[in-house]
Every structure is written in structure tokens, then in C-alpha cells.
Amino acid sequence: MAQWVEGRVVENIHWSENLFTLKIDADVDNFTAGQFTSLALDIDGKRIARPYSYLSSPSQRPLEFFFYTATDGILSNALVKLKSNDSLWIKQQANGFFTLDEVPESNELWMLGTGTGVAPFFSILNTDEPWTRFKKIVLVHAVRTKVDLRYQKLIALLREKRGDQFKFQAFVSREKISGTIEGRIPAAILDGSLETAINLPLSAENSHVMLCGNPDMVKDTVELLKARNFRKNRRRTPGHITVENYW
Ligand SMILES: Cc1cc2nc3c(=O)[nH]c(=O)nc-3n(C[C@H](O)[C@H](O)[C@H](O)COP(=O)(O)OP(=O)(O)OC[C@H]3O[C@@H](n4cnc5c(N)ncnc54)[C@H](O)[C@@H]3O)c2cc1C
Ligand SMILES: NC(=O)c1ccc[n+]([C@@H]2O[C@H](COP(=O)([O-])OP(=O)(O)OC[C@H]3O[C@@H](n4cnc5c(N)ncnc54)[C@H](OP(=O)(O)O)[C@@H]3O)[C@@H](O)[C@H]2O)c1
Incomplete structure (x- = not known):
């Protein structure tokens, strides 16, 4: 089973009320362009995870993700609050066939x-x-x-x-x-x-x-x-x- 690794936020860019980008440093495995991984935060003692597509290409660092803050969405509304140097969880291996x-x-x-x-x-x-x-x-x-x-x-x-x-x-x-x-x-x-x-x-x-x-x-x-x-x-x-x- 894919492992969680700890990632660190390099930058959180708030584009508009509902859109933001996270740049993240994390030691993840190689992935194929078009794949997604999972991001997670521990909220009230529970690990809340969702799938997110890589926006960055496999050779780019930091890793980059583009988000919509879903109405009443648990994880997206927590991710949007992250600041530089905050930590989050990311799956070491990527998934998917959109490649x-x-x-x-x-x-x-x-x-x-x-x-x-x-x-x-x-x-x-x-x-x-x-x-x-x-x-x-x-x-x-x-x-x-x-x-x-x-x-x-x-x-x-x-x-x-x-x-x-x-x-x-x-x-x-x-x-x-x-x-x-x-x-x-x-x-x-x-x-x-x-x-x-x-x-x-x-x-x-x-x-x-x-x-x-x-x-x-x-x-x-x-x-x-x-x-x-x-x-x-x-x-x-x-x-x-x-x-x-x-x-
Ligand atoms: C392969 C894949 C890649 C993804 N990549 C991205 C990405 O790059 N950027 C991004 O912003 N999002 C992406 N998503 C969506 C993401 O996984 C979450 O669903 C989203 O961030 C909302 O999570 P939340 O916990 O904030 O809200 P949730 O509590 O999960 O949902 C809040 C609201 O969002 C809508 N919603 C979310 N998920 C579903 C669902 N499965 N079925 C029906 N309605 C739903 C509903 O209106 C729901 O009430 C991807 C999803 C998949 C499957
Ligand atoms: N973006 C995400 O990653 C994401 C993730 C989870 C949940 N959501 C949920 O999606 C809703 C808003 O997301 P969003 O702002 O990204 O916008 P969206 O509703 O997906 O709209 C983006 C574009 O898709 C169009 N569209 C909607 N239905 C379509 C259809 N049947 N055929 C063709 N085009 C269609 C919209 O047109 P119209 O303006 O004509 O509708 C709009 O131009 C929220 O309820 C949110 O919770 C989004």
C-alpha cells in the first residue's frame, strides 16, 4: 500500500475567493504526467484524504497543485488555510491512467x-x-x-x-x-x-x-x-x- 510522507508548504497562492495553488516540498516517488496523488490533513484526530492531480510535471520542484474550495468541503477548506512551512500528508506513489x-x-x-x-x-x-x-x-x-x-x-x-x-x-x-x-x-x-x-x-x-x-x-x-x-x-x-x- 502507498505510504504517506510528510510534505511542507512552500507557498500558498490565493488566486480568488475559490481558487488557490499549493507549492509543496515532499520526497515522493517518480510519477507520470497526468497522474494524481492523495493529499491529507489530520482534522479532529482523523486523517482526511482526497485525490488531487499533479499540475507540476514530473521533473518540476516544488510539486504544484491547483484547488477549488468546494462549498462546505472539509479538506479543500482546510488546505486553503495552510501557510508556508506548514506540513501536510502526501501519498508517496501516484495513481491513475490519465497519461x-x-x-x-x-x-x-x-x-x-x-x-x-x-x-x-x-x-x-x-x-x-x-x-x-x-x-x-x-x-x-x-x-x-x-x-x-x-x-x-x-x-x-x-x-x-x-x-x-x-x-x-x-x-x-x-x-x-x-x-x-x-x-x-x-x-x-x-x-x-x-x-x-x-x-x-x-x-x-x-x-x-x-x-x-x-x-x-x-x-x-x-x-x-x-x-x-x-x-x-x-x-x-x-x-x-x-x-x-x-x-
Ligand atoms: C482523480 C481526481 C483528481 C482530482 N484533482 C483535483 C484537483 O487537482 N483540484 C481540485 O480542486 N480537486 C480535485 N479533485 C477533487 C478533490 O478530490 C475533492 O473532491 C475536492 O477538493 C473537494 O474535497 P472537500 O473535502 O473539500 O469536499 P467534500 O467534503 O469531499 O465535498 C464537498 C462538496 O464538493 C462536491 N463533491 C466533492 N467530491 C464529490 C464527489 N465525489 N461526488 C459528488 N460531489 C462531490 C459536492 O458538491 C460536495 O458536497 C480530484 C478528484 C479526483 C477523483
Ligand atoms: N473544481 C473542482 O476541482 C471541484 C472539485 C469538487 C467539487 N467541485 C464542485 O463543483 C462546483 C463548482 O466547481 P467549478 O467552479 O470548478 O465549476 P463547474 O461547475 O465545474 O463549472 C466549470 C465550467 O463547467 C461548465 N459546466 C457545468 N456543467 C456542464 C456540462 N454539463 N457540460 C459542459 N459544461 C458544463 C460550467 O458552465 P455553467 O456556468 O454553464 O454551469 C463552467 O463553465 C461546486 O459545487 C464544487 O463543490 C469542484
Whole structure:
């Protein structure tokens, strides 16, 4: 069974009322970009643990995680209060199959995430593998309001480094913000506005789609893609859709 190791908070960045990032020093085992680990705190004598995706890539230190403070959520509302040098528990070994070694060959990789569901994509995008495997990589970040669009500096760095190989599209569902698509991902796939904005067709022949975050977004998008001949990716029967649900 995976062991708990003690981690130390290097920095807690409060982006907005509901979003924060923890940078953590901890002696964890190697992991694969896209995987998650567990974080825990001892609260009222009980160890409260939840899964969290690594946002940092495997070679980056400190380790980095991106959080949403869930309404009445026990752990996220305790993690948000941590200060530099405070300790927390982290599982030494990571888990999960939301990784590129599970993704079959394809020309284009689409990464669609809601809220903090972009975290594993940044971990993957900060490794070399996707850039040697895919001709184009599209990152889509869908959020409720503009203030939820974090990590814009990282996106600017990827744009600068990767040029036309990298495309980014933001969705803001509850505000009108120029340069972003208003509304939800499935609606923009259905009416073609996502493909128009990116200037790239989405097809089972050429695209692999990774989906992460809100389980309703994942479900609705998978249904639409299935109607366009995409199939879920499984080890025995490789397909075109790989998913990670956050709750
Ligand atoms: C593989 C994986 C990776 C994840 N990575 C991240 C991450 O990088 N960043 C991040 O912020 N969160 C991530 N999560 C979610 C995280 O594990 C916790 O669920 C979240 O932080 C809320 O925990 P909490 O103790 O604060 O709230 P909880 O007390 O667990 O829940 C509070 C509220 O949150 C919602 N909720 C949380 N979990 C569930 C659930 N399982 N089913 C239904 N509703 C639920 C409900 O509205 C619930 O009332 C991930 C989850 C999974 C499964
Ligand atoms: N983010 C996390 O890691 C996390 C973890 C645990 C629990 N939660 C729970 O999630 C809720 C808020 O999370 P959040 O702020 O990250 O926002 P969210 O509700 O996941 O919204 C993020 C984006 O996803 C869209 N969306 C919602 N349902 C969709 C669907 N069926 N198809 C396509 N898109 C959809 C939203 O659009 P609309 O504005 O149109 O809804 C919004 O643009 C809270 O109840 C919280 O407790 C979040």
C-alpha cells in the first residue's frame, strides 16, 4: 500500500475567493504526467484524504497543485488555510491512467478541462512527449467567470515556445469576455464554433480527446463525440476519448 510522507508548504497562492495553488516540498516517488496523488490533513484526530492531480510535471520542484474550495468541503477548506512551512500528508506513489502512455497514436491531441481540471494537462504539456507525438495540441479551459481563468502566464510561455503547434481556447460561461467563447464546451462542439475558433476539425480519424473536471461536462461531451464516431479509449480496444472525472 502507498505510504504517506510528510510534505511542507512552500507557498500558498490565493488566486480568488475559490481558487488557490499549493507549492509543496515532499520526497515522493517518480510519477507520470497526468497522474494524481492523495493529499491529507489530520482534522479532529482523523486523517482526511482526497485525490488531487499533479499540475507540476514530473521533473518540476516544488510539486504544484491547483484547488477549488468546494462549498462546505472539509479538506479543500482546510488546505486553503495552510501557510508556508506548514506540513501536510502526501501519498508517496501516484495513481491513475490519465497519461499519454494510455493514449494511442493520433495526429492531434485535444485537452478539454473545466475549472481545476486543467491541472493534469499542464503537467503533460510541460514534458517533451506530447510535442514529439502530436502535430497539433489544443488546450481548452472552461470556467464560470473570468477570474477563474488562471495560469495564463504558463499558457503564454507554451505559446511562445511551441508556436503554431499549440492552440488555446478559453470558455467563460457566465460572463461575456472578448476572445473567449461564451457558454459550454458541448454546445460549441455541436454548433461547430469550437472548431471554427481553433481553425481545426475535430474528427475520430485525426483527433484524440482528453476530458477532465466536471463529470457533467465529461458525460455531455462524450455523448456528442460518440455521435461523431469517437469511441472511449480502453486498453483492449483503443479509442479516441480518455477521461478523468473530479467528482
Ligand atoms: C482523480 C481526481 C483528481 C482530482 N484533482 C483535483 C484537483 O487537482 N483540484 C481540485 O480542486 N480537486 C480535485 N479533485 C477533487 C478533490 O478530490 C475533492 O473532491 C475536492 O477538493 C473537494 O474535497 P472537500 O473535502 O473539500 O469536499 P467534500 O467534503 O469531499 O465535498 C464537498 C462538496 O464538493 C462536491 N463533491 C466533492 N467530491 C464529490 C464527489 N465525489 N461526488 C459528488 N460531489 C462531490 C459536492 O458538491 C460536495 O458536497 C480530484 C478528484 C479526483 C477523483
Ligand atoms: N473544481 C473542482 O476541482 C471541484 C472539485 C469538487 C467539487 N467541485 C464542485 O463543483 C462546483 C463548482 O466547481 P467549478 O467552479 O470548478 O465549476 P463547474 O461547475 O465545474 O463549472 C466549470 C465550467 O463547467 C461548465 N459546466 C457545468 N456543467 C456542464 C456540462 N454539463 N457540460 C459542459 N459544461 C458544463 C460550467 O458552465 P455553467 O456556468 O454553464 O454551469 C463552467 O463553465 C461546486 O459545487 C464544487 O463543490 C469542484
